Amino acid sequence: MTDVLYELTDLSKKYTRGKESVAIFEDLTMTINRGDFIAIMGPSGSGKTTLLNLLGGIDKPSGGQVVCNGLRIDNLSQARLAKWRSSHVGFIFQFYNLMPTLTAAQNVELPLLLTKLSGKERKRRVQTALEVVKLAERAKHRPRQLSGGQQQRVAIARALVADPDVLLCDEPTGDLDRATADEILETLQLLNSELGKTIVMVTHDPAAAKYARRELHLDKGRFVESGAMA
């Protein structure tokens, strides 16, 4: 198995505003290695979220290719993409996006409804995922009863539970205070170093980016690498 996870080739994304078409980026080519932890930085509107959506197969490029794990995903049907996402990608959002009516444990179990695992096995996995994010004792709480940092940890557990190849995080600490943000970032770092999870994290916070192994700056549709971190 090669250690390359993602290969983006000549990737472009355009939007039409009125009559003119605006390119967010053009001819973007890059690779992401298995086990990497990348922070993507850049000004607001530079296309960070758009790029993450293309990596996660929830948006389609205007041109070019996205290959993940040797599978070309940019031309898959909606139905096949949905299936692919359920087992290969975990998403973490700025505003947690938990289901308000479900408990923490049920939120974490949600992706497992798409697998053929038994109820018992699902329970075991949910328990493990909640332990990894140190929230096992809050399993029965609803999102409303949890702090922002705790909700984000539930969201991380949900992203982890199906054992995906990659975690895609869009401003995961954007809504949190410094101390809580650091806890979340340490958790992500731990997932990367101990469990070998590949992580792509979008942030505009330089302090957050320091937790990553590699920082990329996206500006005017181009990447600028800014030094490797240990």
Add this chain to the structure above:
Amino acid sequence: MNDLTLIRKSLFRKKTRAILLILSIMTAFLIFGALASIDRVLNSSEELSRADRLVTVNKINFTQTLPYAYWGRVQGVDGVQAVTHASWFGGYFQDVRNFVQAFAVDMDSYLEVYPELEITADQRAALAERRDCVAVGADLAEQYDWNVGDRFPLSSNIWRQDNGSSAWDVEVCAIMTITGQDLPTNYLLLQYDYYNEALAFNRDQIGWMIMLTGDPGLNDGVSQRIDEMFANSPAETETTTEAAFSQAFVEQLGNIGLILSLVVSAAFATILMIVGTTMVMAINERTKEVGVMKTLGFSSSRIFTHVLSESVLLSLVGGLLGLGLAVLLLGGIAQVAGGQLPGLGVGRETWIQALGLMLAFGLVTGFVPALNAMRLKIVDALGKE
């Protein structure tokens, strides 16, 4: 946890709203259940009509009687296979409020003309043996807890005997059911001879005659021949099909069928709009959650099924509560009404119709929101930060 948990949780996400929706749907099905059942009781005779069964009544109106001799004369009319007669008894049991729908009939010919009435051979023999024997419909028997062998005085609010009494002593010798039909058997048959010989007035008169032609094509000819035979006599007749006769009889009570469909359609149209728009709103509020579900890998078709199931579940919960309430309400009415409406209750047919309606209602109200949720693009849904 399974998909049903998700559907249930989404439905009760806003408890007050869900309860109000359930109450509206419940009201619609309560109205439907109650009216359909009352309609069924009133129209039960109509549903039983046979196309080749004719009824002859006094031309003045059907409450006027006919001479007994007419029965014999009609037997000879060309095209008549069998003919019987019946007289309205105006019965009650112990108290005038305990109404008993009773007819004085010639038992043998009556059972010949109404072959759908089922009586065991033993009981038929008992009826032939004794003139004070009566046949009681199963529903009526259940209502008064009458069993074969029970004796009681059957009173009339119209007729009086020579001896001044208005009660005929009768014994229950047979319990009648109707073959293969889910219709109430809510009346009693007593024997004409026993009734007639004791009458203080209006003796040797019959209420109406019923005959079989064996072929609906013969109906017009037979009707014409009978009515011509009695033309220019003191009691002229009018012969129609049984269905037309029942229709005229029920219309005396107001056109319940029409009222039923008007009220039910108005209620359903209103509640359909309320529930439909509320469902669209409810799903719009959940746009982001639908986006997240899709991001996690739930397919569009699965989301479509979820939303549709949610509205069907809503409709089933509300509808079953409404129909349950109708059962209780009709039970109450039947009690208050004494014997006026025996057989009143939510019948099997009404349940089946109502379940079909619930399903259709749920599918119609859920279709648009389900389609919206299915078509929702993830990037648009998540972009609403």
